[in-house]
Amino acid sequence: MLATVMHAPGDVRYEERPEPKILAPTDAIIRLTATCICGSDLWPYRGHNAIAEPLAMGHEYCGVVMEVGSAVKTIRPGQFVVGSFCISDNTCPHCRFGFQSSCEQREFMSGAQAPYARVPLADGTLVATAAMPDDDLIPSLLAASDVLGTGWYAADAARVKPGSTVAVVGDGAVGLMGVLAAKQMGAERIIAMSRHKTRQALALEYGATDIVVERGDAGVAQIKALTKGVGADSVLECVGTRESMQQAIHATRPGGMIGYVGVPHGVELDGQSLFFSQTGMLGGPAPVRRFLPHLMDLILTRQINPGKVFDLALPLEDVAEGYRAMDERRAIKVLLRP
Amino acid sequence: MLATVMHAPGDVRYEERPEPKILAPTDAIIRLTATCICGSDLWPYRGHNAIAEPLAMGHEYCGVVMEVGSAVKTIRPGQFVVGSFCISDNTCPHCRFGFQSSCEQREFMSGAQAPYARVPLADGTLVATAAMPDDDLIPSLLAASDVLGTGWYAADAARVKPGSTVAVVGDGAVGLMGVLAAKQMGAERIIAMSRHKTRQALALEYGATDIVVERGDAGVAQIKALTKGVGADSVLECVGTRESMQQAIHATRPGGMIGYVGVPHGVELDGQSLFFSQTGMLGGPAPVRRFLPHLMDLILTRQINPGKVFDLALPLEDVAEGYRAMDERRAIKVLLRP
Numbered sequence: 001m002l003a004t005v006m007h008a009p010g011d012v013r014y015e016e017r018p019e020p021k022i023l024a025p026t027d028a029i030i031r032l033t034a035t036c037i038c039g040s041d042l043w044p045y046r047g048h049n050a051i052a053e054p055l056a057m058g059h060e061y062c063g064v065v066m067e068v069g070s071a072v073k074t075i076r077p078g079q080f081v082v083g084s085f086c087i088s089d090n091t092c093p094h095c096r097f098g099f100q101s102s103c104e105q106r107e108f109m110s111g112a113q114a115p116y117a118r119v120p121l122a123d124g125t126l127v128a129t130a131a132m133p134d135d136d137l138i139p140s141l142l143a144a145s146d147v148l149g150t151g152w153y154a155a156d157a158a159r160v161k162p163g164s165t166v167a168v169v170g171d172g173a174v175g176l177m178g179v180l181a182a183k184q185m186g187a188e189r190i191i192a193m194s195r196h197k198t199r200q201a202l203a204l205e206y207g208a209t210d211i212v213v214e215r216g217d218a219g220v221a222q223i224k225a226l227t228k229g230v231g232a233d234s235v236l237e238c239v240g241t242r243e244s245m246q247q248a249i250h251a252t253r254p255g256g257m258i259g260y261v262g263v264p265h266g267v268e269l270d271g272q273s274l275f276f277s278q279t280g281m282l283g284g285p286a287p288v289r290r291f292l293p294h295l296m297d298l299i300l301t302r303q304i305n306p307g308k309v310f311d312l313a314l315p316l317e318d319v320a321e322g323y324r325a326m327d328e329r330r331a332i333k334v335l336l337r338p
Numbered sequence: 339m340l341a342t343v344m345h346a347p348g349d350v351r352y353e354e355r356p357e358p359k360i361l362a363p364t365d366a367i368i369r370l371t372a373t374c375i376c377g378s379d380l381w382p383y384r385g386h387n388a389i390a391e392p393l394a395m396g397h398e399y400c401g402v403v404m405e406v407g408s409a410v411k412t413i414r415p416g417q418f419v420v421g422s423f424c425i426s427d428n429t430c431p432h433c434r435f436g437f438q439s440s441c442e443q444r445e446f447m448s449g450a451q452a453p454y455a456r457v458p459l460a461d462g463t464l465v466a467t468a469a470m471p472d473d474d475l476i477p478s479l480l481a482a483s484d485v486l487g488t489g490w491y492a493a494d495a496a497r498v499k500p501g502s503t504v505a506v507v508g509d510g511a512v513g514l515m516g517v518l519a520a521k522q523m524g525a526e527r528i529i530a531m532s533r534h535k536t537r538q539a540l541a542l543e544y545g546a547t548d549i550v551v552e553r554g555d556a557g558v559a560q561i562k563a564l565t566k567g568v569g570a571d572s573v574l575e576c577v578g579t580r581e582s583m584q585q586a587i588h589a590t591r592p593g594g595m596i597g598y599v600g601v602p603h604g605v606e607l608d609g610q611s612l613f614f615s616q617t618g619m620l621g622g623p624a625p626v627r628r629f630l631p632h633l634m635d636l637i638l639t640r641q642i643n644p645g646k647v648f649d650l651a652l653p654l655e656d657v658a659e660g661y662r663a664m665d666e667r668r669a670i671k672v673l674l675r676p
Contacts, residue, residue, distance in 0.1 A: 093568045094592050102592030102616055157618070230431045245609060254432050254440030254622070264609030271583060271605025275598065275622050278440055280495070284592070284616035 003114030004057040004319045009047035010327075012320045017056065020111065020118035025071035028122035030063040030081060034142045035112050036310065037322050037334045038085075039172045040263060045323055048265060057319075058113030059085040060145040062138065065126075072122045079128040082296060083119055084288035085109045085146045090124035100124075100289035108285075113319055115338040127292045133300065139307025139335055140299040143177070147333065148295055148306040149288030150261050151177025151238070155185055156291075157259030157282040158234035162186030165230075167223050167251045168208075170238030171199040173309045173333040174261060176206055178236040180306060183207025184298070187234075191226060193219055193247070199332060202308060216243060220250040232256060237283070240264050254278035261286055310335040341452030342395040342657045347385035348665075350658045355394065358449065358456035363409035366460035368419060371401040372480045373450050374648065375660050375672045376423075377510045378601060383661055386603060395657075396451030397423040398483040400476065403464075410460045417466040420634060421457055422626035423447045423484045428462035438462075438627035446623075451657055453676040465630045471638060477645025477673055478637040481515070485671065486633055486644040487626030488599045489515025489576070493523055494629075495597030495620040496572035500524030503568075505561050505589045506546075508576030509537040511647045511671040512599060514544055516574040518644060521545025522636070525572075529564060531557055531585070537670060540646060554581060558588040570594060575621070578602050592616040599624055648673040 003017040020029055035058050043049045062082040068075055075081065088095050088103035095103050103124070111117050119125055133141060140148075151174050160166055166182040168175050171194035182190050183206060191210040192203035200211050212222040223232060231253035237245055240262025248258050260283030274281070298304045312331035314322050322334035341355040358367055373396050381387045400420040406413055413419065426433050426441035433441050441462070449455050457463055471479060478486075489512050498504055504520040506513050509532030520528050521544060529548040530541035538549050550560040561570060569591035575583055578600025586596050598621030612619070636642045650669035652660050660672035 093566070097571075097591065097593055099591075099593035099616055228431070233435075253435065253437075255435055255437035255620075255625075257620070260609075260613065264613050267609025269607040269609055269612075271598075271602030271607055274607075274619070275602050278437055278620070278622035280618070280620035281612070282593075282595070282616070282618035284613050287593075 001115050002317065003111065006044060006051060006055040006057050008051055009045060012045070012057070012323045014317050014319050017114065020116050022067060022069045023118065024120060025069035026121050026123065027069045028065050028072060028075055028119045028126065029067040029116060030061065030119055031066050031116055032061055032063040032112065032114065032338050034062060034138050035316070035336050035338070036060050036142055037113070037326055037336070038146060039174060041323070042327055043263065045327060056111035058111055059109035060142060060147070061109070061112040061117060062141045062145060066116070068122055075122045075126050075128060080132050081126040081128045082141050082144050082292060083109070083126040084149065084292065086285055086288065087120045087125050088289055089121050090289060095124070098290045099287045101285040101287040113316065113336060115316070125289065127296060129296065129300065137299060139310045140305055141296065142335065143306040143309060144292060144295045144299060146288060147173045147309065148177045149291050150174050150286040152181040152291050152295065153286035153288070154178045154236040154238060154259035154261040155181035155234070158236055158257045160185040160187050160234045163188045164233045165189040165227055166234045166236065167191045167193065167232035168236045168238065169193050169244050169248045170262060171196060171203065172238060175236065175238035176202055176309050176332070177306055178238055179203050179208050180206040180304060182236070184304065191223055191232065198311070216247060219247055223251045234259065238262050240267070242266050249277065249279050252279050256280065257282065259283060309333050313337065339453050340655065341449065344382060344389060344393040344395050346389055347383060350383065350395070350661045352655050352657050355452065358454050360405060360407045361456065362458060363407035364459050364461065365407045366403050366410060366413055366457045366464065367405040367454060368399065368401040368457055369404050369454055370399055370450065370452065370676050372476050373654070373674050373676070374398050374480055375664055375674070376484060377512060379661070380665055381601065383665060394449035396449055397447035398480060398485070399447070399450040399455055400479045400483060404454070406460055413460045413464050413466060418470050419464040419466045420479050420482050420630060421447070421464040422487065422630060424623055424626065425458045425463050426627055427459050428627060433462070436628045437625045439623040439625040451654065451674060453654070463627065465634060467634065467638065475637060477648045478643055479634065480673065481644040481647060482630060482633045482637060484626060485511045485647065486515045487629050488512050488624040490519040490629050490633065491624035491626070492516045492574040492576060492597035492599045493519035493572070496574055496595045498523040498525050498572045501526045502571045503527040503565055504572045504574065505529045505531065505570035506574045506576065507531050507582050507586045508600060509534060509541065510576060513574065513576035514540050514647050514670070515644055516576055517541050517546050518544040518642060520574070522642065529561055529570065536649070554585060557585055561589045572597065576600050578605070580604050587615065587617050590617050594618065595620065597621060647671050651675065
């Protein structure tokens with residue numbers, strides 16, 4: 001089959017790859033209905049992460065089960081499924097604690113920017129719908145696989161509650177999903193930091209009450225001004241740079257929480273500063289599996305429309321153009337149809 | 339009057355000082371029934387914090403109100419009061435959020451190792467008892483002023499819940515109070531890290547179920563062994579060194595929380611490590627005022643006995659010996675009677 005391989009920064013190819021096979025009795029093979037490009041795929045694309053060998057790209061996925069291994073009990077061929085980018089057994093102590101992204105058997109999904117993919121630990125990782133979903137729901141179901149679940153986790157980790165004041169650092173797809181999640185959790189005020197018109201518009205549509213276009217100290221000053229000098233109860237850090245983390249820390253009220261889901265690159269934290277600012281923090285790869293049944297239900301009952309975050313859809317064979325569009329910020333997030 | 343002044347590391351003197359006076363209409367003057375030496379007083383005593391000018395020592399206190407300023411509404415002369423080491427108005431947005439230790443008018447108490455002390459923002463800072471307490475309850479009420487409230491905050495910030503598995507790093511007075519707090523909050527398992535027989539005994543009396551004598555990696559390995567490889571749900575970091583913080587981080591399960599109350603000295607945290615370990619953190623100077631009414635009630639109804647943490651009581655004039663005893667770890671915590 002033809003699938004997506006990254007050979008070097010900026011060098012993404014759609015080329016011949018072996019078709020996936022059942023390797024372990026707990027595996028499933030799925031035919032992708034849709035897949036997409038993640039903001040985190042841009043780290044190696046931009047040379048921020050080393051590429052030791054060609055990478056089979058793609059970790060967001062939904063589709064139809066083609067085959068399952070002999071030990072798979074609940075997932076069956078023919079089902080439509082969504083899975084997390086973190087492979088988990090959903091039975092170990094970490095999974096039962098709600099942190100499937102630290103599963104004792106954790107693997108990170110790869111090779112999903114392809115017509116077919118192998119999903120390990122299928123029973124633990126995949127969630128099936130009762131029936132084949134309407135086609136217009138596919139983008140939203142795909143979003144649940146990572147970007148929605150990650151924004152949701154950021155809001156959960158930052159302890160957004162009814163009535164909360166929330167600030168969202170980062171206007172990428174995850175940040176926008178963080179806005180949506182905060183709204184669903186009952187936040188009263190949602191301040192989105194964005195300087196891009198189209199992203200601002202989507203943030204407002206998803207529930208943002210205020211837009212802050214300034215960054216750094218000026219952005220923090222704006223948030224302080226909007227909150228009578230107090231700061232936000234909950235801050236969602238959806239970027240992962242030193243600058244964005246400092247922005248998040250300074251925008252958080254004492255005793256408030258930062259949920260950080262941007263993979264930190266070059267972020268060092270000073271213990272004494274965090275101590276005296278009383279900034280709470282919880283982050284990491286999102287335990288999407290914890291939220292997946294609820295999120296899929298919200299989507300299937302059309303209560304949320306996270307799929308709007310895909311503002312460019314391409315045939316899978318044009319994946320290289322998809323990377324370019326996201327790298328150049330021409331697109332928020334690119335959906336790929338095999 | 340004679341009171342306690344630190345002139346240099348290791349140089350604590352009981353010497354003539356001016357009697358405190360009402361300086362602001364919101365002040366109160368109290369006669370100290372008891373005061374004590376804090377673990378944090380040892381930072382300058384040991385030369386870890388610079389001493390720019392002679393320091394009027396002491397920030398833990400309980401006693402009888404002698405005089406109040408013209409704007410004080412609820413506190414009256416003759417009342418027995420306990421106050422937090424953090425001065426707070428208890429009305430600003432941070433106070434109402436439960437973080438009185440970040441009050442917009444915050445000051446840190448000083449000069450309480452003395453017969454008399456001035457307490458600013460008396461209405462916000464002090465909590466009065468309904469009647470004069472029995473003398474045997476004085477040590478416990480004094481403990482509520484800082485060390486109990488701080489251990490309690492560590493457990494609260496670390497989200498100890500009924501059934502939790504808790505690890506406590508540090509067997510000083512705050513760590514021991516953390517054990518007591520975790521027990522009160524319904525923790526099922528409380529692992530105290532201590533290598534000192536008398537402190538181990540007190541930890542067990544306060545509710546510890548397990549003692550770990552090892553430190554560093556070996557200590558972490560012991561906690562992992564006691565928790566089937568999972569780690570603790572909640573970790574109370576009650577020291578503040580790089581080593582103790584690393585121990586806390588590695589002992590926490592993914593998604594678990596560290597409540598850190600030891601003032602961090604030389605603690606740098608790597609964002610990416612914390613991200614992938616999914617370690618939650620919240621710390622800072624304890625908002626003792628939030629907990630004070632509840633803690634005083636537990637003490638006055640004799641449900642807890644935090645005062646046992648004082649294993650040496652001295653007349654205030656022997657304060658220098660008190661510092662030596664704590665510095666040399668001959669005493670866990672020293673109570674001083676003016």
